[in-house]
Amino acid sequence: MEMRTAFHKRLREIQNDILAMGSMVEKAIMRSIEALKNRDLEMAHRIIAEDQKINEKRFDIEEKCIQLIATQQPMASDLRSIICILNIITELERIGDYAEGIAKIVIMIGDEPPLKPLIDVPRMAEKTASMLHRSLEAFVTCDTETARKVVSEDNEVDALYDQVFRELISFMVEDPKTITRATRLIWVAHNLERSADRVTNICERVVYFVTGKMEEIGASKY
Amino acid sequence: MPGSSIIEVKGLNMWYGNFQALRNISLTIPRHQVTAVIGPSGCGKSTFLRCFNRMNDLIPGARVAGQVLFDGQDIYAPGVDPTEIRSRVGMVFQKPNPFPKSIFDNVAFGLRINGYQGNLAEAVESSLRRAALWDEVKDLLHKSALALSGGQQQRLCIARAIAIEPAVILMDEPCSALDPVATLKIEDLMRSLAEDYTIIIVTHNMQQAARVSDTTAFMTMEEDRAGIVVEYGPTSELFANPKDKRTEDYITGRFG
Numbered sequence: 001m002e003m004r005t006a007f008h009k010r011l012r013e014i015q016n017d018i019l020a021m022g023s024m025v026e027k028a029i030m031r032s033i034e035a036l037k038n039r040d041l042e043m044a045h046r047i048i049a050e051d052q053k054i055n056e057k058r059f060d061i062e063e064k065c066i067q068l069i070a071t072q073q074p075m076a077s078d079l080r081s082i083i084c085i086l087n088i089i090t091e092l093e094r095i096g097d098y099a100e101g102i103a104k105i106v107i108m109i110g111d112e113p114p115l116k117p118l119i120d121v122p123r124m125a126e127k128t129a130s131m132l133h134r135s136l137e138a139f140v141t142c143d144t145e146t147a148r149k150v151v152s153e154d155n156e157v158d159a160l161y162d163q164v165f166r167e168l169i170s171f172m173v174e175d176p177k178t179i180t181r182a183t184r185l186i187w188v189a190h191n192l193e194r195s196a197d198r199v200t201n202i203c204e205r206v207v208y209f210v211t212g213k214m215e216e217i218g219a220s221k222y
Numbered sequence: 223m224p225g226s227s228i229i230e231v232k233g234l235n236m237w238y239g240n241f242q243a244l245r246n247i248s249l250t251i252p253r254h255q256v257t258a259v260i261g262p263s264g265c266g267k268s269t270f271l272r273c274f275n276r277m278n279d280l281i282p283g284a285r286v287a288g289q290v291l292f293d294g295q296d297i298y299a300p301g302v303d304p305t306e307i308r309s310r311v312g313m314v315f316q317k318p319n320p321f322p323k324s325i326f327d328n329v330a331f332g333l334r335i336n337g338y339q340g341n342l343a344e345a346v347e348s349s350l351r352r353a354a355l356w357d358e359v360k361d362l363l364h365k366s367a368l369a370l371s372g373g374q375q376q377r378l379c380i381a382r383a384i385a386i387e388p389a390v391i392l393m394d395e396p397c398s399a400l401d402p403v404a405t406l407k408i409e410d411l412m413r414s415l416a417e418d419y420t421i422i423i424v425t426h427n428m429q430q431a432a433r434v435s436d437t438t439a440f441m442t443m444e445e446d447r448a449g450i451v452v453e454y455g456p457t458s459e460l461f462a463n464p465k466d467k468r469t470e471d472y473i474t475g476r477f478g
Binding site: 002003004007008073074075076077078079080212 | 428429432461462463464469470473474475476477
């Protein structure tokens, strides 16, 4: 017999909030790369403005968690779930900042001519967004297998980052006039690489929530 | 020495007439620690607690099988005097039950019965100090114990229990009749008493068990309503990451 329906309902609401926040962040990443591809400064400004909403959402969720801890004395998996949520929102907020960072780089680039067609950077963004999406799904479905799989996919993002890095270095070596533009693209790729690492942290927290064990699952190359 | 075990329960079964109240309980109680027993109403927590000082002997039809070893000696072995056991395993009850006597006489009661030869006033003061009550009652020692507040009465009962220097103190819901501040005082007291005594507490209040104990036993009842110990281990482990689903369901309120 369920004894704490009101409490567990509030906990489920927070889990839904996490999904909502996750989708805001996912969108921010994808849009930042759209803005980069299309030189869409207006969208870049919008991403920066919307990061504020992501930050607010994070505080909103954190506040709800604090209230549940203070008033409901959660135990066992309920407690681990709330601790996990507090960690996840920190990671999400930071990934949001990386997307905002990319938007700022887009504004810096302005209408400079493109250095090269963007192929690997959008791939990194897609991969990262997909990892993020599945990490949160793993959380709400208590699925450690998916969480571990997502962590293992971080290698692919790292490999793409390697490739982008090497390619851009070769541009710079060939023609020093490209250094500014190439460096900016490296920053973009770097932000995506960091975002994927943050997703692996989320996955580690999912494993903790489900199993009660804290472990580092996969060490990123970067 | 701390860290070792003081009581070992081996295959304990207990019946009230034909009704089996406890089934197959085996565990060891660590010395100088606080051990909490939690579980739903009617699961046999208090019955289990009363096995540690043979209080169930007083109930007609009560019968015990298995062993309760106190420092290696079975307290249910033939020839063991239950009164002797109770002087080494003291008890504090749900409702404070001071004698209708002065504060001093309450604490001195057990000492006098046992023919205490030392300085009675010093022994009373020492017990009241250890029960964190001395400063509040030192000028009222010859006033009636019944004039004290509920929380003070409960600490007086603790002072009375420790005056005869037991090794173990059993507490059966010691705070359920107290307000939150008095409750926190008793909890604080339990922590300091654990330096010198072994404490076993039965509580309905999970948060209290989590706050005050080093080790927790979760009990529940089987189909025939016999009480069993489902999970027993370090308190931090049991409340953060219980091993058994029945424990998880109980402490998260998914089963009442």
